[in-house]
Each structure stands twice: as C-alpha cells, then as structure tokens.
Amino acid sequence: MPEILKVDTNISEEFVLSRAADILAEGGIIAYPTETFYGLGA
Structure with missing residues (x-):
C-alpha cells in the first residue's frame, strides 16, 4: 500500500x-511535485 506524506506545518520537513x-x-x-510536473525518484 502506498504511503502518502504531505509537507505542511503539522509534519516536520525533516521527518518527511x-x-x-x-x-x-x-x-x-518516491513521487514529488515540481512547478510543471510530478517527478519520480528511485
């Protein structure tokens, strides 16, 4: 099952x-948004 973590004020950026x-x-x-598309990291 995928794990979804959002960077916001409730979760520390260091943890993410x-x-x-x-x-x-x-x-x-991992998938992460940029200004123009979602990138994949492997």
Whole structure:
C-alpha cells in the first residue's frame, strides 16, 4: 500500500525528508511535485 506524506506545518520537513531517504534506501520509489510536473525518484 502506498504511503502518502504531505509537507505542511503539522509534519516536520525533516521527518518527511528522512522518510523519503529511507524509502529510497530500501529500493522504493518516491513521487514529488515540481512547478510543471510530478517527478519520480528511485
């Protein structure tokens, strides 16, 4: 099941970045928005 984390004032940005790094280290994929499209990180 996908995990969705939103960067806002209720969740620390450090937590979100740390979790994204953990997902990538485990071989997962992350999606993140930019000004023009959604990017994928692997």
